[in-house]
C-alpha cells in the first residue's frame with residue numbers, strides 16, 4: 064500500500080490501525096529491527112522520536128537529524144509510514160523531509176504557533192492530548208490545525224494527570240466516545256504512557272479498544288531494558304504479539320475493519 068492508500072484507509076474508510084515503534088530512535092539497527100518486526104505483524108505506521116521532550120535536560124534528548132535519517136532508512140526497508148515528533152516550528156522543514164505524519168506531543172498540545180505551523184504543511188498531523196488539558200481544550204488544539212485547511216488530523220488520548228498516582232497517568236477512556244461524537248477525526252489510545260510499566264499496557268489497550276478507539280499507539284523496543292527513554296513501559300516483540308492477538312479478537316467481535324493485520328510484508 065502506498066501512503067495515499069493508507070491515509071484513505073484511516074481517514075476515509077475509518078479502519079482500525081496501529082502505530083508502533085520505540086519511544087526514541089536510538090540506532091539504525093534498533094529502528095530497522097523494530098520496523099521489520101512490526102511490518103511482519105501488519106503494522107503500517109512506525110513511531111520513533113528523534114527530538115524528545117524530556118523532563119530533565121540531563122537525559123537523552125534524541126538523535127535529531129541523525130535519528131530522522133534512521134527513520135527514513137526503516138521506511139525504505141519496510142515501506143512503513145513514519146510519524147515523529149516536532150517540538151519547535153523550526154524543526155518542521157527538516158522533519159517534513161523525512162516523515163509522513165507530524166506528531167505534536169502532549170507537552171505542546173497548546174503550543175499554538177507549533178500547531179499552526181504543522182497544520183500549514185498540509186501533512187497529516189497527530190496531536191497527543193496535553194496531560195493537563197480538558198477534552199474541549201484538546202479539540203481546540205485540533206481546530207488550530209484544521210483552520211490551516213488541513214483536516215487530516217489524528218487525535219491521541221495518552222492519559223491525564225489526576226489525584227491517582229498508581230499508574231504514570233490516568234487513561235481517560237471516556238474521552239474516546241466523547242470525542243467521537245464531536246469531530247470526524249480518528250481518535251487513538253496510547254496505553255504506553257499512562258501505564259508507565261509494560262505489564263499495564265495490554266489492559267489499557269483493551270480498555271481503549273472497548274471504548275471504541277480507532278487505533279492504538281504503542282511503544283515497542285527490540286530490547287526494552289536497554290532503552291534510553293521510557294524503558295519500563297516499552298513492550299518487547301513477544302509482548303506486542305500477545306497484545307495484538309488479544310486486540311485482534313476484540314476487534315473481530317466488534318465487527319471492525321482493520322488496516323494491515325492480514326497482510327504479509
Ligand code: PEP
Pocket residue numbers: 086112116148167168169170191221256
Ligand atoms: C511520545 O509519544 O513520544 C511522547 C513523548 O508521548 P507524550 O507526548 O504523550 O508524553
Ligand code: MN
Pocket residue numbers: 086087282292293
Ligand atoms: Mn515515550
